[in-house]
Amino acid sequence: MPSRSCANLLDMASGEILDIPQTPRALPRVMTVPGIIADGYGSNDGDSDSMSSSCRERKIIVANMLPLHAQRDTIAKKWLFSLDEDSLLLQLKDGFSPETEVVYVGSLKVDVEPSEQEEVAQLLLEEFKCVPTFVPHDIQANFYHGFCKQQLWPLFHYMLPMCPDHGDRFDRQMWQAYVSANKIFADKVMEVVNPEDDYIWIQDYHLMVLPTFLRKRYHRVKLGFFLHSPFPSSEIYRTLPVRDEILKGLLNCDLIGFHTFDYARHFLSCCSRMLGLDYESKRGHIGLDYFGRTVYIKILPVGIHMGRLESVMNFTSTFDKVKEVQEQFKGKKVILGVDDMDIFKGISLKLLAFEYLLQQDQNLQGKLVLVQIVNPARSSGKDVQEAKRETYSTAERINQIYGRSNYEPVILIDRPVPRYEKTAYYAVAECCLVNAVRDGMNLVPYKYIVCRQGSPGMDVAMGIKTDSPRTSMLVVSEFIGCSPSLSGAIRVNPWDIEAVAEALNVAITMSDSEKQLRHEKHYRYVSSHDVAYWARSFMQDLGRACKDHYSKRCWGIGLGLGFRVIALSPSFRKLSIDHMVSSYRRTQRRAIFLDYDGTVVPQSSLIKAPSAEVITLLNALSNDPKNTVYIVSGRGRRSLSEWLAPCERLGIAAEHGYFIRGSKMEDWECLTSDLEWKPIVEPVMKLYTEATDGSYIESKESALVWHHQDADSDFGSCQAKELLDHLENVLSNEPAVVKRGQHIVEVKPQGVTKGLVAQKVLSMMVDSGKPPDFVMCIGDDRSDEDMFESILSTVSSPSVTAAPDIFACTVGQKPSKAKYYLDDTADVLRLLRGLANASCPKPRHTAHFQVAFDSVL
Secondary structure (H helix, E strand, C coil), X not given: CCCHHHCCHHHHCCCCCCCCCCCCCCCCCCCCCCCCCCCCCCCCCHHHCCCCCCCCCEEEEEEEECCEXXXXXXXXXXXXXXXXXXXHHHHHHHHCCCXXXXXXXXXXXXXXXXXXXXXXXXXXHHHHCEEECCCCHHHHHHHHHHHHHHHHHHHHCCCCCCCCCCCCCCCHHHHXXXXXXXXXXXXXXXXXXXCCCCEEEEXXXXXXXXXXXXXXXXXXXXXXXXXCCCCXXXXXXXXXXXXXXXXXXXXXXXXXXXXXXXXXXXXXXHHHHHHCCCEEEECCEEEEEECCEEEEEEECCCCCCHHHHHHHHCCHHHHHHHHHHHHHCCCCEEEEEEEECCCCCCHHHHHHHHHHHHHHCHHHCCCEEEEEEEECCCCCCHHHHHHHHHHHHHHHHHHHHHCECCECCEEEECCCCCHHHHHHHHHHCXXXXXXXXXXXXXXXXXXXXXXXXXXXXXXXXXXXXXXXXXXXXXXXXXXXXXXXXCCCCEEECCCCHHHHHHHHHHHHHCCHHHHHHHHHHHHHHHHHCCXXXXXXXXXXXXXXXXXXXXXXXXXXXXXXXXXXXXXXXXXXXXXXXXXXXXXXXXCCCEEEEECCECCCECCCCCCCCCCHHHHHXXXXXXXXXXXXXXEECCCCHHHHHHHCCCCCCCEEEEHHHCEEECCCCCCCEECCCCCCCHHHHHHHHHHHHHHCCCCEEEECCCCEEEECCCCCHHHHHHHHHHHHHHHHHHCCCCCEEEEEECCEEEXXXXXXXXXXXXXXXXXXXXXXXXXXXXXXXXXXXHXXXXXXXXXXXXXXXXXXXXXXEEEEEEECCCCCCCCEEECCHHHHHHHHHHHXXXXXXXXXXXXXXXXXXXXXX
């Protein structure tokens, strides 16, 4: 049963479910030359995007919140706005050229009355290049505090709502608010975008269905998306009731970015397991083929803004605070933690590890201090309150047990801490401990490294020489996004309290020379991979991902959240039944080649024997004296002979052409070949079958096939790659070839292909003085590509005086050597009905086809 969330997207967000007030007045589209601006959604023809011409490159950054501070002047009754210099959205501009215009679309952190929204919107656009999305309060509550924070955020951090006390269960009203809010964002983007020129970069999990709205309106829009949180494994993600809708939303982008390979791998695994999509690496870039479009995957952790942090280090207030902190902890070693107050940051686990360290090494008591800066919680709830209560109780216990009159082992700073003060603590700390149990990126280690590098002014304040060696030590959780990029850090499992304590002990007792080497390695990476590098690299890859947009024909299919764009080369088009029938009727010598599985019988069907309708259609075509019809399959001749026994005049090529016969009355013709390699292959395949649950071996007379369609998709694919390599090695000197197909690995004799079958049949027709004037070949697998190629080369040879009408057709929209495609087996059968009705003489059982065929036409 289809999910209710698959209802039409526009209907869902148009007010039938939630009443969304309209924006008082549409903002002017930012254009450099006059153009025609379409209102509403208009035509969905991807070739008729709004006309625009821009001499200045433009990027549109879309995020939940704008990089602005807002304050209400109660006396003047006006809003005062200023840029948030600490915002990542503002800092990423450094990665673009100075000529690049950057426009921001997002919400404000304050509520603006409807009567003031138009004035505020105009002000923000003119002064800050910001386009505010005024999301109604009730929708905002269900969208951000509801679906984002109570469902997506916990799930992406591996927290399942097993019971009401541990997370909120899926609420469809919150999901509807999420979709509605995403539509409001889409409307604002459409007001300012020049779809042919601008690049749109969407940030984070708040806007994962926004790409669907934009792709629906502009088929060739240039869309990038970056996820700043973890992406969970498929076992976790698949519990989300709207999992497919969100995946399809992301796949409407051109480039999707992740901090780590693990996050990207989990996303790709979800696409494979839930949508049946395969991915491959193309010249070092990971790409997913999605209905003719290639969706690229980017793996690059975000960086920090070096200039911003270095400027803070040179504040006078920073110098003063450094001196104060040094005096406060004189004679002691400082371990620093800087975390948000939430259940995933592992603050309580950190305190337990510190307590264990003091307990195990009494010499450290009185000499070691843990300073834990607690950033304000980003959300409120019982989980945050519980985490806060546990943190305070643990810290109080440690201080009671190990504290003295002039020594407090744990110092909690639970208040808003200004940048200069954090910088001072970073600079003084001997070690930084980041102990999160799950985190998207976490830039605290990067900031710590830069602050430990210092500056001339900071050196004077700290009383160290300018040329003195710099040291830093990091103990980081292996479950945070920055961990893979910090190869010199001590990585820990935050749940293993004893191991974390041991890591802290190693960090503070390590020799200065080794600390220096680790610091230098980290600083080289952090300083060269800053936020500007991250933004520049992402945009370069987005440009590469979009470079073929106008080389393909595009059109949209699907309703609601299932919408996607089909992109095909101009020469690749859907086979027209009426065009095919017209050609069929006027020709006299026809050659027809049909694959079996996935072409005349559905690939997913458990019953592999042909239906009565297929038998009737094949008889209708093969009984026509003008036709030469062959079923060309990889299946064995026994199965095909049995299933197709009623078709007496039908030609069959079994096992990819190793066995072939022109009709039921003829004997099988067999290619002579050496099959002594089979005893070598069989034990190897048995080894992989025993190790791969759900796989099995199919033994043919000329080939051996290892099937893994019933095995776990990821494991089966991995085993197939390994088996392919294994067999290629052991058969390197044997007359056999190893090929990988759809869920199979097959070993067969050299020189046996479906292409040779087509070549042989066509050559036979030419040699008999009856060269074909109509050739049709339909197949769905890689092996059928040989037929498509062979047909084109055979009919273009000098022996063929007149070029026939050629219809090479693949089943499914995918890259192919064929010129045409049909969607599925049902399409193939509709086509065969049309040809059967056009055949002469009319078979007795095809009269009922006429009604169906007329309805198709």
